[in-house]
Amino acid sequence: MTSPLLEVRDLRKYFPVKRSFRQVLHHKGQDFVRAVDGVSFTLERGKVLVLAGESGSGKTTVARLVLRAIDPDAGSIIFEGSDVTRYTGSQLKHFRSSVHMVYQDPYASLNPRMKIMDIVMEPLSIHDKASTKEQKEEKVLKALEEVRLVPAQEIARRRPHMLSGGQRQRVALARALVMRPALIVADEPVSMLDVSVRGEILELMQTLRQRFSLSYIYITHDLSTARYVGDDIAIMNAGRIVETGPIDRVLLSPAHQYTKSLIEAIPDPDRGRAYESTP
Numbered sequence: 001m002t003s004p005l006l007e008v009r010d011l012r013k014y015f016p017v018k019r020s021f022r023q024v025l026h027h028k029g030q031d032f033v034r035a036v037d038g039v040s041f042t043l044e045r046g047k048v049l050v051l052a053g054e055s056g057s058g059k060t061t062v063a064r065l066v067l068r069a070i071d072p073d074a075g076s077i078i079f080e081g082s083d084v085t086r087y088t089g090s091q092l093k094h095f096r097s098s099v100h101m102v103y104q105d106p107y108a109s110l111n112p113r114m115k116i117m118d119i120v121m122e123p124l125s126i127h128d129k130a131s132t133k134e135q136k137e138e139k140v141l142k143a144l145e146e147v148r149l150v151p152a153q154e155i156a157r158r159r160p161h162m163l164s165g166g167q168r169q170r171v172a173l174a175r176a177l178v179m180r181p182a183l184i185v186a187d188e189p190v191s192m193l194d195v196s197v198r199g200e201i202l203e204l205m206q207t208l209r210q211r212f213s214l215s216y217i218y219i220t221h222d223l224s225t226a227r228y229v230g231d232d233i234a235i236m237n238a239g240r241i242v243e244t245g246p247i248d249r250v251l252l253s254p255a256h257q258y259t260k261s262l263i264e265a266i267p268d269p270d271r272g273r274a275y276e277s278t279p
Helices: 022-027 059-066 088-096 117-127 133-146 152-156 165-177 194-213 223-229 249-252 256-265
Strands: 006-016 032-043 048-052 076-077 099-102 183-189 215-220 232-237 240-246
Touching: 006 059, 022 215, 032 059, 032 099, 032 240, 048 059, 048 223, 059 183, 059 215, 088 117, 088 249, 099 165, 117 133, 133 152, 133 165, 152 240, 165 194, 194 215, 194 223, 215 223, 223 249, 232 249, 232 256, 240 249
Parallel strands: 048 215, 048 232, 099 183, 183 215
Antiparallel strands: 006 032, 006 076, 232 240
């Protein structure tokens, strides 16, 4: 049996609460927000784990910890058998070439001053020192074709403001894909897109997953898309995972009251069949 791609064990991240001078004088101890408080989960290779919960539940902080964008206060992140919380220097740089993120806002995550060619080439410029400029450009064009942005050469010459929201998110996917990572962390990747485009992006993500044996951590507060993309789900509330398991079981037969309340909040007039069909 192969080992999991990612294991998160008892991960913790506390942020100090800013206090006024008067509060400092009257309180001896420091107050903290427990953004991530003892989170553990496992992600198998080629699978999708959905992290779901309302805003402020700690989902994005978990993502930033997994990416090593911020350091945990405690716990471990085991990626391909190694604890990446101990990585520094070249080890950390190599790890970051294997894990990429797709952000929520396709309008803010792409530099408006850069051409699409340069945006998608950014990871290659940082991590791929062996390829020539021409080889990197070929990799960029191939990545654009893989996310169905064609003709790729024409798209590569454009700037973000010349593209639609859906096209911009495809560029973000191409940028994440160009280094052939093992894991992509997608933070609410369709929440800011038109409803008509969301299904296309989700279907594209599934196609890329199957083609390149990708694993995803899919972060969302929208349970109506969770079952379509996920294999397993972890429900977060106040920095903790309150329920986890196969996505069908959790969404169709929730055990925790918080999970039930999230499902009941879905604005669907026929909630009884809310999960009987995919979007």
